[in-house]
Amino acid sequence: MRIELINTGSELLLGRVLNTHQQWLCRQLADLGYEVSRQTCIADDARQIQAAVSESLSRADLVITTGGLGPTSDDLTRDLIAQLLGRELTLDPETLGRIEQFFAQRHRTMPASAKVQALIPAGARVLRNDNGTAPGLAIEARPNPFRAEGRPSWLILLPGPPRELRPMFAESVVPLLTRELPPPERLVCLILKTSGLGESLVEEKIAGPLQKLVESGLELGYCARIGEVDVRLAARGGGAESTVHQAEDIVRRLLGPLVFAVGDESMEATLVRMLTERAKTLALAESCTGGMIAHRLTNVPGASAVLKCGLVTYSNEAKRDFLGVSVAALEEHGAVSDVVARQMAQGARQMCRADYALSVTGIAGPGGGSEAKPVGTVYVALADEKATVVERYFNPFDRETFKWVTSQQALDLLRRALPA
Amino acid sequence: MRIELINTGSELLLGRVLNTHQQWLCRQLADLGYEVSRQTCIADDARQIQAAVSESLSRADLVITTGGLGPTSDDLTRDLIAQLLGRELTLDPETLGRIEQFFAQRHRTMPASAKVQALIPAGARVLRNDNGTAPGLAIEARPNPFRAEGRPSWLILLPGPPRELRPMFAESVVPLLTRELPPPERLVCLILKTSGLGESLVEEKIAGPLQKLVESGLELGYCARIGEVDVRLAARGGGAESTVHQAEDIVRRLLGPLVFAVGDESMEATLVRMLTERAKTLALAESCTGGMIAHRLTNVPGASAVLKCGLVTYSNEAKRDFLGVSVAALEEHGAVSDVVARQMAQGARQMCRADYALSVTGIAGPGGGSEAKPVGTVYVALADEKATVVERYFNPFDRETFKWVTSQQALDLLRRALPA
Numbered sequence A, B: 001m002r003i004e005l006i007n008t009g010s011e012l013l014l015g016r017v018l019n020t021h022q023q024w025l026c027r028q029l030a031d032l033g034y035e036v037s038r039q040t041c042i043a044d045d046a047r048q049i050q051a052a053v054s055e056s057l058s059r060a061d062l063v064i065t066t067g068g069l070g071p072t073s074d075d076l077t078r079d080l081i082a083q084l085l086g087r088e089l090t091l092d093p094e095t096l097g098r099i100e101q102f103f104a105q106r107h108r109t110m111p112a113s114a115k116v117q118a119l120i121p122a123g124a125r126v127l128r129n130d131n132g133t134a135p136g137l138a139i140e141a142r143p144n145p146f147r148a149e150g151r152p153s154w155l156i157l158l159p160g161p162p163r164e165l166r167p168m169f170a171e172s173v174v175p176l177l178t179r180e181l182p183p184p185e186r187l188v189c190l191i192l193k194t195s196g197l198g199e200s201l202v203e204e205k206i207a208g209p210l211q212k213l214v215e216s217g218l219e220l221g222y223c224a225r226i227g228e229v230d231v232r233l234a235a236r237g238g239g240a241e242s243t244v245h246q247a248e249d250i251v252r253r254l255l256g257p258l259v260f261a262v263g264d265e266s267m268e269a270t271l272v273r274m275l276t277e278r279a280k281t282l283a284l285a286e287s288c289t290g291g292m293i294a295h296r297l298t299n300v301p302g303a304s305a306v307l308k309c310g311l312v313t314y315s316n317e318a319k320r321d322f323l324g325v326s327v328a329a330l331e332e333h334g335a336v337s338d339v340v341a342r343q344m345a346q347g348a349r350q351m352c353r354a355d356y357a358l359s360v361t362g363i364a365g366p367g368g369g370s371e372a373k374p375v376g377t378v379y380v381a382l383a384d385e386k387a388t389v390v391e392r393y394f395n396p397f398d399r400e401t402f403k404w405v406t407s408q409q410a411l412d413l414l415r416r417a418l419p420a
Helices: A021-032 A046-059 A077-084 A093-105 A112-118 A162-180 A199-215 A240-258 A267-278 A292-298 A316-323 A327-333 A338-351 A399-417 B021-032 B046-059 B077-084 B093-105 B112-118 B162-180 B199-215 B240-258 B267-277 B292-298 B316-323 B327-333 B338-351 B399-417
Strands: A003-008 A036-042 A062-066 A089-091 A119-121 A125-127 A136-141 A153-158 A187-194 A219-225 A228-236 A259-262 A282-286 A307-312 A356-362 A377-383 A388-394 B003-008 B036-042 B062-066 B089-091 B119-121 B125-127 B136-141 B153-158 B187-194 B219-225 B228-236 B259-262 B282-286 B307-312 B356-362 B377-383 B388-394
Touching: A003 A021, A003 A046, A021 A036, A021 A062, A021 A162, A021 A187, A036 A046, A036 B046, A046 A062, A046 A077, A046 A153, A046 B036, A062 A162, A077 A089, A077 A119, A077 A153, A093 A112, A112 A119, A112 B199, A119 A136, A125 A162, A136 A162, A153 A162, A187 A240, A199 A219, A199 A228, A199 A240, A228 A240, A240 A259, A259 A267, A267 A292, A267 A399, A282 A292, A282 A338, A292 A307, A292 A399, A292 B292, A307 A316, A307 A338, A307 B316, A316 A327, A316 A338, A316 B307, A327 A338, A338 A356, A338 A377, A338 A388, A356 A399, A377 A399, A388 A399, B003 B021, B003 B046, B021 B036, B021 B062, B021 B162, B021 B187, B036 B046, B046 B062, B046 B077, B046 B153, B062 B162, B077 B089, B077 B119, B077 B153, B093 B112, B112 B119, B119 B136, B125 B162, B136 B162, B153 B162, B187 B240, B199 B219, B199 B228, B199 B240, B228 B240, B240 B259, B259 B267, B267 B292, B267 B399, B282 B292, B282 B338, B292 B307, B292 B399, B307 B316, B307 B338, B316 B327, B316 B338, B327 B338, B338 B356, B338 B377, B338 B388, B356 B399, B377 B399, B388 B399
Parallel strands: A003 A036, A003 A062, A062 A153, A282 A307, A282 A356, B003 B036, B003 B062, B062 B153, B282 B307, B282 B356
Antiparallel strands: A036 B036, A089 A119, A125 A136, A136 A153, A187 A228, A187 A259, A219 A228, A307 B307, A356 A377, A377 A388, B089 B119, B125 B136, B136 B153, B187 B228, B187 B259, B219 B228, B356 B377, B377 B388
């Protein structure tokens, strides 16, 4: 089975916007057992779109497009594809109703241009958009005029905004694919997320012991992100389940607590889950991460049950007033120090009456470094009812990466400290 | 002039890695006045690579590839392209010397496989790699066997790692392009970033009045992100400056304070800049945004000069203890209310001794909504020395979008309130 992806949008070829659809869709499809053969990106230009779509239709069993379904004059995809396949566009009253409702619910006047989004090519299935106005479309080109012997292809048109595309893919596209174009072989795939070791060290620990399973069909992959390494275990066909299961056992035995989650669970979701299960609460005192730890935790539904309070104490004043950090400690050791990190965590825990408190203080840069404490130096402290531990890290990265890595280290410090 | 980009790498089509090359290269080229017509991504597979490269060569004056130049078995691009163009590969002693030096400087033994990277197709120019081992290559296909009448094309092969590709592009590719393929016409391009109106409403306001300029060559584009719409004004050739300037005047006149920045400046960077220029400080009291406003502001270098403190007061307790919100207000009006938002902002301003304070309280969902205050309801308050204003918004989105939109509304509320 051949699958191609076409992303439309002049802003993509002008470099104004990062194409996140490619990775997201490829990842979803891979996890379902599909392989994408080619991805193409073209501008909002009629000739380019028709050329790219007809070329893909000449090769692929499934063509997925993103973008160009909206109401403005540069949204051309729906019209052009209808034209290309010789399908008439007609107004779908149900879709129009949804669009009208979308505006009504938001107490906004529907612009006249919004109506075009309810035009549906003959024979197309409407993929409902619960998070925006333009519906997706699924069209079976049977016969496919662009392919040798008219071999049929599916064409799926998805809207550009990620928060519309992603739920639509999960809710409408996956069931359609499973039914109409099931993957050639059953795929069993498991992702183990690890934190604390780099990619080559993870590989060094597990590749040898897994070699036998790899020889009998296990697909072993690594994906290194900053502060995390995913181990991907996959197998196809009969016996796939048992192969992956054996591999998982080996990896868990070798990596132990480095494995923090299965699948897509983030570090913050892991932590909210673990704290909830243990009925424990958390307070935060952030200096150099500037609220990122609180932000990550509150991305997780249910965070309110465990996060009592977060304090972004950028200034010495705020460290003193809200956390009770002593002026003596600030003067003697500086705001970026073991002693201040400790007092911040203890202060936050006490002031917020939480079971645990995490604090971070460090030098994000670009300015503010010294020889003893260069840019990238961070202290992370964890306080509980019995004790306070402080770790020193060195994260010499750009500002946003620095904040990400530091927040990851802090969250992981608490994760590993929680009783089993 | 037609330009195409080809990104190779199986990890891209498996969705394991985000393709950042597309945006970066397209942006660089656009800023130089070039337009990329198409971008294609294919796996590390000989047939796919040869098909994609020969298709691009049949259409384009310039084809840029990324990836596949390294030493491992899935690095195929150099060999395949030499083969495709019938060019012999010969070992370049100077390049080999550089590779050997690269390892020597790092006190590492050079693996035998590294040597292949010094193989250069006949007639190719070597683009020095100062940050890795694989050099880039520039080949003029003259005549080009894949194009009608043998019309010549340039083929530029760049290494995959961003920190190798980016300096190589700036140091070697830009001078080569300027010399060999100067942009057909000078491009003047201006982005105006707006907040507060959706894409179709922005278009409704400006498209008509700009129509005359569009007819005389203005390129008008929109890019909608959540909570922001970019208006792109571009023109080419003589008179481009004046066309764009006239268009800017029209847009600014029609959209007024909705335009918050020019070019790439984010809302948070705009605000840090404006507060710094006015020597004013800010305090934050965040409930439903959970630290995202603080996080966004502290992504901007220099934020420490304006952000005094951020309080993530998720619980009623924390609203009372840290912000002085009255128990009566919490009981009578609920935590998500005009009155509590007002008290939060006033409390944060006072406690942190800041010039301004922003507060947000709302219902992110999925749970917690009621008929009077459904999920998505938010109150944002802004306090300064004279008064406190409260705005109510309705943001019925998924959790992360909700936080983003709400943080944008809060930042924008302050931005519009700052004296000119």
